[in-house]
Amino acid sequence: xxxxxxxxxPRIGAHRELKKAxxxxxxxxxxxxxxxxxxxxxxxxxxxxQKSAGIETIPSGDFSFYDQxxxxxxxxxxxxxRFGHDGGTVDLxxxxxxxxxxxxxxxxxxxKWFDTNYHYIVPEFHxxxxxxxxxxxxxxxxxxxxxxxIHTRPVLIGPVTYLSLxxxxxxxxxxxxxxxxxxxxYLELLSRLKEAGADWVQIDEPILVLDLSDGQRDAxxxxxxxxxxxxxxxxxxxxxxxLRDNTGLAVRLPVAGLHIDLIRGPDQLGAVLQExxxxxxLSLGIVDGRNVxxxxxxxxxxxxxxxxAALDAERVQVAPSCSLLHTPVDLDNETRLDEELKxxxxxxxxxxxxxxxxxxxxxxxxxxxxxTFAASENAKDTRKxxxxxxxxxxxxxxxxxxxxxxxxxxxFPARHEFQRAHIDLPPFPTTTIGSFPQTGEVxxxxxxxxRGDLGEAEYDAFLQIETEKTIxxxxxxxxxxxxHGEFERNDMVEYFGEQLRGxxxxxxxxxxxxxxRYVKPPVIFGDVxxxxxxxxxxxAYAQSLTDHPVKGMLTGPVTMLQWSFVRDDQPRSETCKxxxxxxxxxxxxxxxxxxxxIQIDEPAFREGLPLRRADWEEYLRWAVDSFRLAASPVxxxxxxxxxxxxxxxxxxxxxxxxLDADVISIETSRSDMELLDAFVDFEYPNEIGPGVWxxxxxxxxxxxxxxxxxxxxxxxxxxxxxWVNPDCGLKTRGWKEVEPSLSHMVExxxxxxxxxx
Ligand code: GLN
Ligand code: ZN
Numbered sequence: 154x155x156x157x158x159x160x161x162x163p164r165i166g167a168h169r170e171l172k173k174a175x176x177x178x179x180x181x182x183x184x185x186x187x188x189x190x191x192x193x194x195x196x197x198x199x200x201x202x203q204k205s206a207g208i209e210t211i212p213s214g215d216f217s218f219y220d221q222x223x224x225x226x227x228x229x230x231x232x233x234x235r236f237g238h239d240g241g242t243v244d245l246x247x248x249x250x251x252x253x254x255x256x257x258x259x260x261x262x263x264x265k266w267f268d269t270n271y272h273y274i275v276p277e278f279h280x281x282x283x284x285x286x287x288x289x290x291x292x293x294x295x296x297x298x299x300x301x302x303i304h305t306r307p308v309l310i311g312p313v314t315y316l317s318l319x320x321x322x323x324x325x326x327x328x329x330x331x332x333x334x335x336x337x338x339y340l341e342l343l344s345r346l347k348e349a350g351a352d353w354v355q356i357d358e359p360i361l362v363l364d365l366s367d368g369q370r371d372a373x374x375x376x377x378x379x380x381x382x383x384x385x386x387x388x389x390x391x392x393x394x395x396l397r398d399n400t401g402l403a404v405r406l407p408v409a410g411l412h413i414d415l416i417r418g419p420d421q422l423g424a425v426l427q428e429x430x431x432x433x434x435l436s437l438g439i440v441d442g443r444n445v446x447x448x449x450x451x452x453x454x455x456x457x458x459x460x461x462a463a464l465d466a467e468r469v470q471v472a473p474s475c476s477l478l479h480t481p482v483d484l485d486n487e488t489r490l491d492e493e494l495k496x497x498x499x500x501x502x503x504x505x506x507x508x509x510x511x512x513x514x515x516x517x518x519x520x521x522x523x524x525t526f527a528a529s530e531n532a533k534d535t536r537k538x539x540x541x542x543x544x545x546x547x548x549x550x551x552x553x554x555x556x557x558x559x560x561x562x563x564x565f566p567a568r569h570e571f572q573r574a575h576i577d578l579p580p581f582p583t584t585t586i587g588s589f590p591q592t593g594e595v596x597x598x599x600x601x602x603x604r605g606d607l608g609e610a611e612y613d614a615f616l617q618i619e620t621e622k623t624i625x626x627x628x629x630x631x632x633x634x635x636x637h638g639e640f641e642r643n644d645m646v647e648y649f650g651e652q653l654r655g656x657x658x659x660x661x662x663x664x665x666x667x668x669x670r671y672v673k674p675p676v677i678f679g680d681v682x683x684x685x686x687x688x689x690x691x692x693a694y695a696q697s698l699t700d701h702p703v704k705g706m707l708t709g710p711v712t713m714l715q716w717s718f719v720r721d722d723q724p725r726s727e728t729c730k731x732x733x734x735x736x737x738x739x740x741x742x743x744x745x746x747x748x749x750x751i752q753i754d755e756p757a758f759r760e761g762l763p764l765r766r767a768d769w770e771e772y773l774r775w776a777v778d779s780f781r782l783a784a785s786p787v788x789x790x791x792x793x794x795x796x797x798x799x800x801x802x803x804x805x806x807x808x809x810x811x812l813d814a815d816v817i818s819i820e821t822s823r824s825d826m827e828l829l830d831a832f833v834d835f836e837y838p839n840e841i842g843p844g845v846w847x848x849x850x851x852x853x854x855x856x857x858x859x860x861x862x863x864x865x866x867x868x869x870x871x872x873x874x875x876w877v878n879p880d881c882g883l884k885t886r887g888w889k890e891v892e893p894s895l896s897h898m899v900e901x902x903x904x905x906x907x908x909x910x
Contacts, residue, residue: 155461155469157512158210158436160355160390160412161308161476162199163501164217165665167483170195172669175218179253179669185245192218196294200303202502207509212355213294213305215476218245219252219668222266222273222318225310226251229338230287233261233277233322243287252668262320263667267359267393268764269443269479270674270716272667276319282331284338292345299350306388307346311358312339312380313372318360329372336379343383353386353409359475361403362394362414364766370402377406388412392438392475394764395421404428412436415456416443416474422456426463435464438474439511440504445480445662445676445718447499448507450514450529457515471512477501481662481673489660493541494678497532500662536722542679544654551730559781561789561813565839568789568815575790576702576749581863581877581902584634584842586796586818587706587752588642588882589623590891595640616641620691624698626892631899634750635703637695639884645708645754646716647675648687653735655681656717675717677728683735686742693746704794705743705751707736710779715757726775736783744787752794753784753814756881759800773808780812792816798881799823802831810837818842820880823849826865833869841870844880845901846894851886853893859901867905877902 165171174191177183196216203211217224227248232238235258236250252274254260262275291307298305312335316328346354360369380387386409395418396403403411404425413425415438422437429435437460439453460469484500499507507529510522519526536542561568598615601607607615623638642648650656656675663671688705696703710732719728736753743751758780763772784793795814802809802819809817821828821843829843843866845859859877866875877898883891 155457155466155471155512155515156209157207157505157509158306158388158470158472159203159208159212159477159505159508160357160392160438160442160472161212161215161478162203163478163480163482163664164195164199164215165482165663165671166195166198167486167661169663169671171218172671175669179249188218188245192216193297196297197301200298200301200305203505204303206502206505207513208505209512210353210470211298211303211305212308213298214291214308215478216294219249220272220274221308222276222310222315223248223252223261224288224290225315226274226276227288228286228290228309228342229315229335230285231276231278231282232287234279235259240285241287242289265760268760268762269393270664270666270672271479273318276315276328278319278321278326278328278331280321280324280326282321282334284331284335286338286341286345289345291342292349295346295349295351304350306353306355307351308355308357309339309342311356311389312336312376313369314358314360316372317369327368329368332372332375336376339376339380340383343380343385347383347385351385353388355388355390355412356380356408357390357392359391359393361389361391361396361399362418363764365399365402370399373402373406377408381407386410388434388436390436392417392442394418396425397421397765400424400428404430404433408433410434410436410470412438412470412472414438414474416441422460426460429464432468434468434470435460436470436472438472440471440473440499440507441721442473442475442477442504443479444721445498445500446721447497447503447529447532449533450507450511450526453507453511454514457511461515466516469515471508471515473504473508477504479664480504481659481664483661486661487659490657493535493539494657496528497536497678498676539679542655542720542722544680544682547680547682547731547734550734551727554730554734554782559778559785561785561787561793563789565813565815571788571790572792572815576792578633578702579906580872581875581905582633583877583899583902584632584704584818585627585636585879585895586882587636587639587704587754588884589636589638589640590886590888591640591884592888595619599641599643616691617694620695621698624695624703627895628699628701630892630895631903632895633701635695635699635701636706637691637703639706639882641691646713649708649713650675650677650717652685652687653681653683653732655679655731672716677714677717677719679720681728681731681735683738687739689739689742689746692743692748696747702749705740705748707739707743707751707753707783709753709755709758709795710736710783711761711776712755712757715761726779729775729779730782733779733782737786740783741786744791749790750792750794751784751787752796753780754796755780755812756796756798758797759802759805762805769805773805777808777811784812784814794818796881799828802828803834806831806835806837810835810839814839816840816842816876818844818876818878820844822847822854822862822880826862829866829869837870837874840874840876842876842878843870844878846879846898848879848881848883848886851890853890854897856897856900856904859898860904863901863905872905877905
């Protein structure tokens with residue numbers, strides 16, 4: 154019989170219970186027992202919720218106090234030596250120390266999980282690395298569920314994905330070379346699970362959707378040949394893309410089942426059906442685990458039925474495309490979204506209902522669900538025609554965009570002359586990235602305004618005072634290009650989204666970003682347009698206070714797209730273009746109001762890159778076009794800046810240059826200017842501000858340190874092209890670090906000006 158299955162449920166709790174419990178423990182306000190109890194309760198709630206949603210194959214082990222990759226690290230005993238682990242069971246304090254650092258042991262590195270906004274703790278190995286099963290988490294949670302009457306399918310991250318995501322420190326060693334030492338521990342984990350009564354395990358190998366090296370292909374074959382000895386049935390889960398050229402490899406691994414992502418890779422179904430082994434079970438990832446929209450049940454059912462026709466009902470499972478970790482928990486908790494918007498959406502709990510109904514309908518007991526199918530049909534129809542979604546003016550405007558709309562009037566060298574004449578700046582001009590400290594008072598006042606406890610006039614008066622103080626401070630410090638400080642902004646995407654048509658905001662739509670940090674992404678549901686100016690008031694006010702140029706601050710279209718849930722009824726590129734047009738209007742209004750320098754932040758530009766190389770070019774084309782569309786309507790004399798945070802630029806340098814920003818500021822101080830190399834090798838033609846102050850640390854850098862970084866930069870970039878700025882915005886810093894640090898930065902810049910250019 155066709156079964157319903159889930160790959161993972163969000164662990165954070167519908168009301169962020171996990172955050173509250175872990176943070177209370179970290180603060181010392183709660184003991185270990187109460188933290189453990191909170192975990193037990195969340196797991197029980199989530200298992201029962203999945204059961205009552207009608208899910209037949211329910212995962213266990215998907216719960217985590219911090220991160221599922223770190224859980225594997227603990228289970229495999231791969232604790233880096235600096236955490237002083239003695240080889241026994243890895244306790245929760247050691248676990249948290251790895252994630253967050255301890256007194257003299259810096260935290261392990263963290264990075265993005267594939268193309269999601271979830272961050273995992275990077276496994277860290279050394280040349281003499283040994284593994285041994287050092288936590289019974291997987292077995293314990295299986296038993297815990299069993300005691301509640303729920304027979305689960307435990308989840309592990311597969312050995313090849315696990316090693317591939319890791320790094321060997323201090324030795325030039327491929328992490329995959331550790332596979333032979335690692336596999337016995339996996340075998341032991343599997344046999345312990347089997348002993349506890351598990352008949353299936355889900356092993357996640359999302360690397361199967363990437364471009365694989367020969368080494369990785371070999372490792373996959375070796376690993377699964379070895380794991381077959383455990384004699385437990387393995388559901389090999391792939392997600393975040395199609396298998397493409399790895400299809401043959403995946404279906405020939407000796408596993409009992411294969412899960413594929415039919416949202417990201419809908420066209421892989423035919424090939425997989427054809428190549429799948431005779432006995433293998435296919436899990437169809439057909440309900441989108443990465444977005445918030447209600448599924449088109451009729452279309453899903455057609456797919457399920459085609460698989461059933463090809464394989465037989467027993468060999469088909471219905472599931473979300475990937476773990477539901479990446480979706481908010483429960484739409485029922487949204488009381489402020491209107492009913493129509495809600496009728497278009499589904500969060501984790503609702504998605505499981507969809508999965509269950511699809512499986513039951515495929516088995517022939519669909520009659521009971523006529524109303525759900527009707528609701529799905531209705532959502533599809535109304536989304537096609539709703540005037541809230543479709544704005545003919547926006548579409549006409551987007552369709553009418555021409556090649557010329559993507560270009561400034563003159564090429565950079567000519568613009569540069571105009572800008573010099575128009576904006577009086579010394580060599581090594583100093584500036585900041587935009588935000589100044591968001592103090593408790595700033596946050597409190599904004600919260601009071603949002604609640605309605607503070608009137609608009611009072612709130613504005615408060616913001617005016619903060620802005621003026623910040624302008625005066627920058628003047629006193631001797632900065633050249635000033636900013637207004639962004640005190641009116643909560644978040645760089647939300648602030649704009651709230652003022653744009655086509656965006657909606659949830660109350661509880663949290664998803665885990667890392668550890669106890671959750672984000673609440675905006676939802677882009679319709680055509681995007683800008684009813685009125687969004688930032689002109691504050692930029693113009695700040696400019697009215699000073700003769701120095703004040704830089705206008707905008708968030709770029711790619712970043713807004715990347716950090717939101719986006720509509721699935723048109724290509725991402727189209728949505729991005731619409732946002733770009735809205736920003737373009739803002740850029741023009743800023744210029745009109747007398748702002749001579751405008752910064753369009755694109756910190757998420759690189760993270761939008763598709764997982765497969767073959768898809769990069771297309772993405773880069775529309776991403777660059779969107780930025781240029783937003784940035785290019787201004788006169789040559791108006792200077793456009795952009796800003797990007799910590800990222801590797803080497804492989805996308807031509808696209809960075811193609812943005813054609815007059816000035817780019819990038820985060821470089823943490824890497825000791827290493828990230829600048831890409832700009833050097835490429836001979837980046839425009840101006841550039843390599844960050845000289847690591848704003849992620851409370852440390853106040855000295856003038857000498859910043860001078861040294863600048864000196865390093867001048868060795869490789871012509872001094873005429875250089876700007877002086879911090880790595881990123883200052884909103885997370887305190888005033889007592891900001892003042893001296895900026896003062897040192899200005900001093901460092903001034904000292905550079907003395908040198909011959
Ligand atoms: N202008 C933004 C700020 O200063 C940029 C933030 C970012 O790069 N993430 O806060
Ligand atoms: Zn930044």
